Amino acid sequence: MLRDKYAAEIDALLARFPDQKSAVLHLMHLAQNEYGYMSHEAMRDVAGILGLDPTHVLSLAGFYSLFYEEPTGRYVLEICNDLACALRGADDFVEMASRKLDVPVEGTTNDGLFTLKTVMCLGGCDRAPMLQCNLKFYENLDETKFEALIAELRAKAAAGDTEPSVVERIIGYVEG
């Protein structure tokens, strides 16, 4: 299915690497965007393209934190509460976010829009509190900015936006 939709891009991607297996993480990023999470179907799809055993893709999905093995909301809010951020109030920020969204960490809002997670250092420690949402960084945050972000994302979703950021990146990259 992935192959049908992105035939040219995938061919170009596979041609880039001396060994096609090196493309597996790219394909997984693409598949996750397509299926919403690393479902078994998504894993089989990736494995099929590369001729790998699906269990290999399964083990990769478990190993890397950017792959989700459960369905998520449309926007995954990943707040860094690792040490450097925590020294600048990240733990309180997580609590505030959880209260505002009315979900626990790892939870998804009832409308299916937001999943709240905490993650390890994202390389934005000098701009804490910070979070990444669908691979976009939002930094130097506070309660007001967080509320504004949530409102903005709600509006985007209402307008039918699907945030195909990962696909754009992979495709932009393949086109060189």
Next chain:
Amino acid sequence: MAHVLLRHRDIDDLHKLSVYQDNGGYEGLKKALGMSRAEVIDLVKASNLRGRGGAGFPTGLKWSFIPKNAPETYVLINTDESETGTFKDRELMERNPHQIIEGALIAAYAVNARMVFNYIRGEYMDASYAFEDALRECRAAGIVGKGILGSEVDIEFYTHFGAGAYICGEETALIQSLAGNLGQPWSKPPFPAVEGLYRKPTVVNNTETLANVPAILVNGPDWFKQMGTEDSPGNKIVCISGHVANPGNYEVPLGTTYRQLLAMAGGVRGGKRFKAILPSGGSGPIITEDALDAACSYDGLTPFRSVMGSASVIVMDETTDMVWAALKMIHFFRHESCGKCTPCREGTYWMEQVLHRIYAGHGTEADIKLLESVANNMTGKCLCALGEFATSPVLSSIRHFLPEYKAKVSSAAHQAARASIPVAIG
């Protein structure tokens, strides 16, 4: 002081090829292409440039290990940058990508590699866009691809995205991840210079290391050695975070003291008193007031039983609970342990359990000894350095702040808590 690495702070739009070239860009590459490969390696050797990824290995020496007549060799740029408190390679990649490309091209020429892979952590979207944009310009200008700068040399670049795993910054894990395998380290030997990516001789260099190379080619080793100290020449980007007024990246000559660094970052914020520094993100032992006049250099912290590492300076003020800080760190290492070897997998798990118990008020005096014993049993028994790193926040926090641990296990409130709460965590 003019920057050597963070030059984009002095020159607007340095990420654009034309601007980079107007400011001496790709002159280092030109010079390298006019020299023999061995001469380039000797020049970098003479500069005594050492790796900026943490281990400080001499860069020219590393390049010289690549067998001369190997038919296929690779250069890997390590932009996995996932250590807590580290954000230097991100700024370089976002704002000064051509300097990294130029450094990597010189490295590739020196070791006769036709392919350079940049392993960027998957979260660094903006960095990867900036890098790809710069590469596109280079391809159009004949700087990357076939016959670079009109020579007979072909060098192509491949960007690779990680997917969230600190361990993939370790060079052998990075190679495994790039090959599509689980990102777990292997036990060296074989070293990557002999058997690396696709089992071919491979150089792995940190992003910042490579960003040093162009200026060394242009200005020569003596110029480079004027900066920094005898054993640690050159400038270094120091990432300062935590309880300071102005966190951020600071480019300084190696040998700058931690007190000077603290002052540059505006001192401890909010008029609070200084307590401690984690000088190498979570990976190096904690240092305290007595080490503030030590040099930020490869051996400056040796007398204080710590290391510079990649110079990720996390500052903590007097309000910081050191047991809490140690728990944060060990939580990180437990989460990021790749699970391949038992001492690290089990040790990080148990250290987190015991530390959590102490922090939550269920601990006993014996738990402090237990923590030390687990850590000491990991030392020297782990397959890669992560296992070693994981022991340092625990052992060094106990060494410097034992009274805080003791208070946690002995106060009346904690005794009562211990009696009333079950012991296990999730």
